Amino acid sequence: MKSLTKYMTLNVPRRRMFINITPNVEDVVRESGIREGLCLVNAMHITASVFINDDEPGLHQDYETWLEKLAPEKPYSQYHHNGYEDNADAHLKRQVMGREVVVAISNGRLDFGPWEQIFYGEFDGKRPKRYLIKVIGE
Amino acid sequence: MKSLTKYMTLNVPRRRMFINITPNVEDVVRESGIREGLCLVNAMHITASVFINDDEPGLHQDYETWLEKLAPEKPYSQYHHNGYEDNADAHLKRQVMGREVVVAISNGRLDFGPWEQIFYGEFDGKRPKRYLIKVIGE
Amino acid sequence: MKSLTKYMTLNVPRRRMFINITPNVEDVVRESGIREGLCLVNAMHITASVFINDDEPGLHQDYETWLEKLAPEKPYSQYHHNGYEDNADAHLKRQVMGREVVVAISNGRLDFGPWEQIFYGEFDGKRPKRYLIKVIGE
Numbered sequence: 001m002k003s004l005t006k007y008m009t010l011n012v013p014r015r016r017m018f019i020n021i022t023p024n025v026e027d028v029v030r031e032s033g034i035r036e037g038l039c040l041v042n043a044m045h046i047t048a049s050v051f052i053n054d055d056e057p058g059l060h061q062d063y064e065t066w067l068e069k070l071a072p073e074k075p076y077s078q079y080h081h082n083g084y085e086d087n088a089d090a091h092l093k094r095q096v097m098g099r100e101v102v103v104a105i106s107n108g109r110l111d112f113g114p115w116e117q118i119f120y121g122e123f124d125g126k127r128p129k130r131y132l133i134k135v136i137g138e
Numbered sequence: 139m140k141s142l143t144k145y146m147t148l149n150v151p152r153r154r155m156f157i158n159i160t161p162n163v164e165d166v167v168r169e170s171g172i173r174e175g176l177c178l179v180n181a182m183h184i185t186a187s188v189f190i191n192d193d194e195p196g197l198h199q200d201y202e203t204w205l206e207k208l209a210p211e212k213p214y215s216q217y218h219h220n221g222y223e224d225n226a227d228a229h230l231k232r233q234v235m236g237r238e239v240v241v242a243i244s245n246g247r248l249d250f251g252p253w254e255q256i257f258y259g260e261f262d263g264k265r266p267k268r269y270l271i272k273v274i275g276e
Numbered sequence: 277m278k279s280l281t282k283y284m285t286l287n288v289p290r291r292r293m294f295i296n297i298t299p300n301v302e303d304v305v306r307e308s309g310i311r312e313g314l315c316l317v318n319a320m321h322i323t324a325s326v327f328i329n330d331d332e333p334g335l336h337q338d339y340e341t342w343l344e345k346l347a348p349e350k351p352y353s354q355y356h357h358n359g360y361e362d363n364a365d366a367h368l369k370r371q372v373m374g375r376e377v378v379v380a381i382s383n384g385r386l387d388f389g390p391w392e393q394i395f396y397g398e399f400d401g402k403r404p405k406r407y408l409i410k411v412i413g414e
Contacts, residue, residue, distance in 0.1 A: 036141040042380070062229070063230070063233075081332060081338050096233055098237075101237065102238060114182075134314070176412060208346065234371055251408075275279070
């Protein structure tokens with residue numbers, strides 16, 4: 001069994017953003033030399049998500065509106081977590097969107113359906129953020 | 139390390155449906171000959187989910203009602219994604235239910251609690267759909 | 277490839293509870309002797325979640341309030357699943373919070389960001405409950 005682990009850093013200038021990280025994950029899979037296996041990609045922050053969906057700006061606007069309806073940022077005082085913080089909503093939003101994805105690697109490539117793209121979704125940004133890529137297989 | 143990858147096709151006659159795919163996954167695990175490892179099952183479409191829950195029709199009706207409340211299909215015009223599409227709600231519902239499951243394989247079998255069953259959940263069907271099963275281990 | 281599988285039992289005295297199981301998972305990773313690989317942790321019950329977030333009591337109170345708003349326990353009669361049961365809401369809450377986590381193992385340890393902790397989240401407790409830990413790698 002072979003493995004490769006990479007820690008990636010992203011600059012996230014806004015509080016909430018979706019960033020397509022598929023090319024970065026593809027690079028790591030290629031570097032690993034693994035032909036058959038699994039690739040884990042996870043946020044290393046608990047106010048962020050890694051998820052797979054469409055790279056379509058209208059949909060990302062819909063996610064923003066929808067998540068704000070399900071778990072509104074304000075008023076900050078509605079959340080117990082916000083004694084010294086203002087990011088409780090981000091911890092909630094992250095649960096809807098998920099922490100991680102596991103993707104099959106087949107023939108040395110991410111084994112995707114036609115529209116699958118990997119996103120880092122941040123809900124409490126405005127600073128550098130990290131995610132982890134781990135590839136195992138042969 | 140051994141691995142086996144299968145692409146499965148389902149006919150999905152309705153827009154929204156939950157289909158129990160556990161026997162298909164069990165067959166692939168058996169065919170792989172893997173005794174100890176992990177099994178990834180994921181939707182290859184971004185308007186669909188693979189998830190684990192109870193095979194109980196009342197519960198599936200509750201999921202349908204609940205997801206329609208959290209992310210209603212109509213009016214289509216409420217979503218930016220629906221310029222040329224009508225399936226934005228399906229992309230949202232899929233995030234609640236999840237893209238994939240990872241299941242332990244122990245002693246050559248899916249290592250499940252007593253009620254766990256794997257479902258393909260489609261939110262924009264009426265055509266054939268695909269999911270992926272990948273087994274790795276020894 | 278090496279692997280280790282453990283079935284853990286928890287006493288869950290209340291209907292809904294979040295229990296930090298990180299030390300238990302760390303023990304199993306250590307016992308496995310695996311240096312590089314993946315660790316799957318999943319609930320074996322379909323009214324429960326395993327998820328990663330902050331070990332902060334205010335946030336857990338916020339999760340409780342938020343999940344009750346998204347999928348209220350009562351009135352029981354609002355759910356079709358509740359013919360002979362009263363736990364439909366628990367099957368819904370579990371989908372928001374997720375069934376499982378997959379964590380990288382690097383240098384023999386859970387490869388976590390600074391605040392990541394693993395929780396067992398029960399939504400229909402008051403009895404002993406089980407979760408599964410499976411480590412594979414080398």
